[in-house]
Amino acid sequence: MAESMGGDTWKAHVSMALAQLFYGGYTVITKVALNVGVNHLVFCFYRNFLAFFILAPLAFFIERRTRPPITKKLLMSFFFLGLTGIFGNQLLFLIGLSYTNPTYAAAAQPAIPVFTFLLTxxxxxxxxxxxxxxxxxxxxxxxxCVSGAMLMVLYRGPALIGDKEMDHVLQIKRGARGQPEPSGWLISGLLNLGFDHFQLGVMSLIANCCCMTAFLAIQAPLLKKYPANLSVTAYSFFFGVVLTLIVSLFMVNESTNWILKQSEILAVVYAGSITSALNYGLLIWSNKILGPTLVALYYPLQPAFSVILSQIFLGTPIYLGSILGGSLIVAGLYIVTWASYRERQSTLGVTAHASSVSEPLI
Structure with missing residues (x-):
């Protein structure tokens, strides 16, 4: 059994590294689709529908004997999970990615464990x-970590790696293809307050982290009452699909926006199958073996993979504010996860010591 657990531990470490690599690839592939001109809501709908199409049959057959009955309170919890972790999280990420670049989008993600710690x-x-x-x-x-996130919003700095004009070229291409402004009335109002598109993009990424934080915080106690992981995921994606479809019917005016180009289809397939279905399974399985502290330690790999991939495939520059803010986020994450790990080890040590003392006395 010990040998088996050791093999599972090694596989879980490799799985977490691969998961972050897949997330880094998602930011690059999705950025290409956004540059082509895919509508944000349409992209979210197709991605969520594909993920639900994959997860629903798996949850139905695998957990048909262990799935507890559904109640109204559970349905409300599933709806909130779909609202925050699926609909709000993905849409805000796409808005932030469209106004920034894959480096910034990935650099903000390590804030999720820290924001989750604050909420818990x-x-x-x-x-x-x-x-x-x-x-x-x-x-x-x-x-x-919070200071690093704020630094990314308030300070951009010079381009240290790559051509600074590349961002302007990508924005011109996106505008020439007629990419609609996401949430135009809200974006216009914030622009009138003095924010530029880049700052709005970074703030959207931070809001994306907050949505994922609420998703994780509420999911933890829910899984104790409803310990069917795949079913919880499938229900969350179901409500995410419904919310995205309803909003899309009101916000997407052109029927041509529902027709995807080749690069957009590739991004949807990758996002729905790999980023949503596969990665979620890897994260849940690794979390059972390694625990949330060690799983969180792998999130800083996402910016590194994103930087490498975006430089290779997109040629996007790396700015000083991204390096400084991302470094603070990673440093804060490691400090928090190290402290959590030390507390857990201390608790386990006290428990083991108490067991070894009380057993001979009995």
Whole structure:
């Protein structure tokens, strides 16, 4: 059994590294589709529908004997998961990606575990002891991570790697193809307040992280009441598909927007099958073996993979603000996850010590 667990641990580490590589590829492939002119809502609908088409049969057959009965409260929870983790999370990510580049989009993702930590503290799920070094490290790492996210919004800086004019060329191509402005009235209002498109893009990425944070925080207690992982995912994607379709029918005016080009079809297939269906399965399976602390340690690999892939395939530049802000986010993430790991090891050590003392006495 120990040998089997050791083999599963090794496979889980490899799976997490591959998952982040797949996420990095998603940002690059999706950026190409956005440059071609795919509508954000249409892209989300096709992606969610494909993921639901893959996950629903698997959940039905694999968990048909272990799936608890559905109640109204569970349906409301599934609806909220679809609203935050599927609809809001994906749409905000696409808006942020369209206004920035894959490097910024991937650099913001490591903030998700830290934002999740903040929300779980407010909900009472996570506890912080400020009298211990681990508690201070959690708070300090969280502040560092949030500071990095704000730095990415307020400061862009010079282009250190690549041609700065590449972003302007991509924006001109996107405008020439008639890409509609996402949420035009909201974008126009924020532009009137003095924000530019790049800052709005980064703020959308931060809001995307907040949606995923709510998705993870609410999903954790829900899985204890409804421990069917694939079914929870399938229900979440079902409501995500419904919400995306309803909004698309009101927001997408041109029927031609529903017709995908070759590069857009490739992006939808990759996003629906790999990024949604496969990656979610890898994350859940690895989380059962490694635990959330070690799983979170792999998120900083996503910006590195995205930088490499975007430089190779898109030629997008890397700015000073991206390097500084991304470095702070990664540093804050590692500090928080290190503190959480130390607290867990300390708790396990105390439990093991208490067991070894009480057993001989009994």
């Amino acid at each position: 503290v407010m909900m009472g799920i996570e506890r912080v002891n400020l009298l211990r070094y681990e508690g201070l490290a959690k708070v300090g790492g969280t502040l560092i």
